[in-house]
Structure formats: structure tokens, C-alpha cells
Amino acid sequence: MARASMSLLLPALCVIPAFSVAALAAFPGIFASEPSGADEKSWPQWRGPERSGISTETGWAVEGTELWKKEVGLGYSSASIVDGRLYTQGFVPASEKSEEGEDVIWCLDAATGKELWSHRFPAKRWAMAHNGGTNVTPSVEDGRVYTCEREGDFFCLDAKSGKVLWKRNAKNDAGIEKLPTWGYAAAPLVLEDAIYLNAGSVIAYDKKSGEVRWKSEDLGHAYATPADFTWNGKKCLAVFNGGGLNIIDRSNGKRYLNHAWKTNYDVNAATPIVIGEKGDQVFISSGYNHGCALLKLGAEAIEPVWESKVMRNHMSGCVLFEGHLYGFDEKKLKCIDLAGKELWAQEGLGKGALIIAGGKLVIISDKGDLAIADATPQGYNELSRTNVLQGSVCWTTPTLLNGLIYARNQGGTLVCRDHRKKASK
DSSP states (O other), X not given: OOOOOOTXXXXXXXOOOOOOHHHHHHSTTSOSSXXXXXXXXXXXXXXXXXXXSEEOBOOEEEEEEEXXXXXXXXXXXXXXXXXXXXXXXXXXXXXXXOSEEEEEEEEEETTTOOEEEEEEEEEEOOOTTTTOOBOOOOEEETTEEEEEOTTOEEEEEETTTOOEEEEEEHHHHHTOSXXXXXXXXXXXXXXXXXXXXEESEEEEEETTTOOEEEEOOOOSOOOSOOEEEEETTEEEEEEEEXXXXXXXXXXXXXXXXXXXXXXXXXXXXXXXXXXXXXXXXXXEEETTTTEEEEEEEOSSOEEEEEEESSOOOSSSOOEEETTEEEEEETTEXXXXXXXXXXXXXXXXXXXXXXXXXXXXXEEEOTTSEEEEEEOOTTOOOEEEEEEOOOSSOOOSXXXXXXXXXXXXXXXXXXXXXXXXXXXOO
16 A cells, blocks of 8 residues: 555555445435446445546536445555445454454445444554554455455455355465565455465465465565556566566466566555556556656566656555546645656645546545545646545545445544435426
């Protein structure tokens, strides 16, 4: 950690809402104007509708104001929003220093932060050199919420009521003996009638019943959410685990290719990025001074196109936009091209996280500054910066939808910022 990745500590997260006519009537003045451009209506999963970290929404304001805040428990889980409901999770300790407590899966009104329901169950903090908490971002599809916690309990809940429809344990289903050092962090990937979960072994579940369809071989510590793509006419998953990059068949879990990529503590946590019309190139990046690579998928092996330390994603992965990669090289925000050339670097944001919306970078610094900048290879051009979160580190990916931006810190404060443009008088 996305997701998020410690990126590991999780792929750091996202969120966002859609609003009904009734919601508008209930909150007069909230929508002074509608954003222009595409309206995705929802942000149902890790890295958004297309799992790319990109929103096509335009017409939102670079300056904003706080709309609401909510305490959701310790952790790094981002939020997913469908039908005006926001879903996330956090760990609530029994006391300030306690390792015992409960994980809470939250359903909130995305416009107000009001709790609509919550599902609670016993859990442990899992501090491991940080303050601990949840890692996984929920996925929402067809009226159901799918989410996992760091020890492998995997839930399917009714999105409206919070009723548990089925429950599995991914560690047991994967058949592995040892959990990842920081616990599971990969988000469930819902594709067609199946759910794919990176639990060391990748497991394919029937999304309705929860039955296991297949599991892959053990691929190593699991923090990164897989990327789906088509390669050589086959539906595949690119899986970046402790053992490196693996290309597996979505229909049966067969591994076609592997590229070894050894990082300290087996932390390969950033979602791999598939590049090219043929789907035969994959970008990977890791922290701990390892670096990044653009890899070419061959018939028998994976070969590096190039490898470099120009981008070392530790807490959050890169976003590919108009042929350029934007991401955090340890404590520097950078833009690099697909040849691995650094085009610019910006200090002062720490190990932050970002998305891209309407051609702009939406950045959260590790100290809680929300910065908006142009997404351009020409240089870093910051348009606004506001401190929106205090008290603990921010490694969770922000998200923007319908002019609202959501950000979260590790201590559990989730803030909603209003960046809708006001109607001209």
C-alpha cells in the first residue's frame, strides 16, 4: 500500500459520490452548479471506475472548503462510493494503547458523513512499526460490498443494510502458512461474475456464493491489487507480489510468466500498470531504494525494456496520464516519461499520494496538505494548497467526484472537501 501501496500499508485510497434529486432537495445550496465533463456517478473500487487513478471530471474548483469530517478508525483504507453511499473501514482500539479492538466497515452518507450502518467484528491493531489499522479498500458492485481485513476475513455485505451475505477466510482459502508482515492490503477485484483477491495465492471467488473457483500457486507476500488486462487474446491478471511480477490466467490461475523482483521485507505494494495497445508492457515500482522497471512480456519470458531508480514508489503507486507517469519517488513527487527519463521533481510533499482529475494532480502530502497542480510534463505548477488533516500521517489516496474531494489520515479522520464551482451571479 491500491491500494496502497508501505504502499503496502496499503495501497492508499480513494472515494466519492453520486447524488439523487431527493438528496439535492434535502440539502439546499449544496450543489451551486454541476461540474462539466464526464460524471462517473460512482467510485466503486480501488483507483476508481477504470482502476487507473484517473477521473475525467472537469469543472471543479482548485480552491475548496471543508464540508464534513468523520472518525472512522485507524488505518489506510480508502473509500468507495456508489449511489451516494460511502464505504470504508477502520480499526477502533479498546483503549488508546490496546492491541485489541474491533474493525468497523462503515456505510456513510457521502454528502453529510452521517452513519447509515456499520458492521463490527473483533480485530487486532497490527502496529508493526506504525500505528496500525486497516489496509483494504472495499469494492462495491451490484448492491454488494466486498472487503477483506489484514488477517484474511473476507466479507460480502448487502450494500443497503450491511447484512453479511457470506464470509470466507482468504488465508485459509489460499492455503498459506504465514500472513504478510503488515497484513493483507490488496483490494478485491470484481470482474464479471467473479472476485479476485490477492492473498499470497490469488483466489477467484464466485461473487454471488463466495465459493472458491480456483487459486493460484503461492506468489509471495500480498499487498498490491492485481491489474486486469488482455494479453495474446487471453484475459489475464498482472500480480505484483513479494516474489515479483506474475502474469496469470483469469480463467484458471495458471501462471504464464514471472519476473523476479526482490525488495526489502518483500514489499512490492504498488498496483502494476499495463501499458500499450497490445498489453505487453508492464510498469512496476517499489520503495526501499529498489526502483522501477518497464517490462516487456515475451512468449517465454519477461525482459526489462529499462530499469532505474528514478521512481521508487513506497506508499502509493504511480498514475499513467497522457504518456507520462506521475508518482512519489520516496519523498519527491515526480513526472517521468515511458523511457524512464525524469522530467521534473518537486520536494516538500513527503511520501504522499495522488490521483488525476480533469488534467490536474490531486495530491495529499504525508502531513495532510491537499495540493492541486497541473498534470503536465512541463513542470510542477501548483494551483492551491491547504492543510486539511492533522495529527497523523496521510498515506491514503484522495479521490474526487462531483466536485467533492475525500482524504483520510492514519488516525482515522476522513474529511470531505467541497470543490464545486459556485454558480456565477
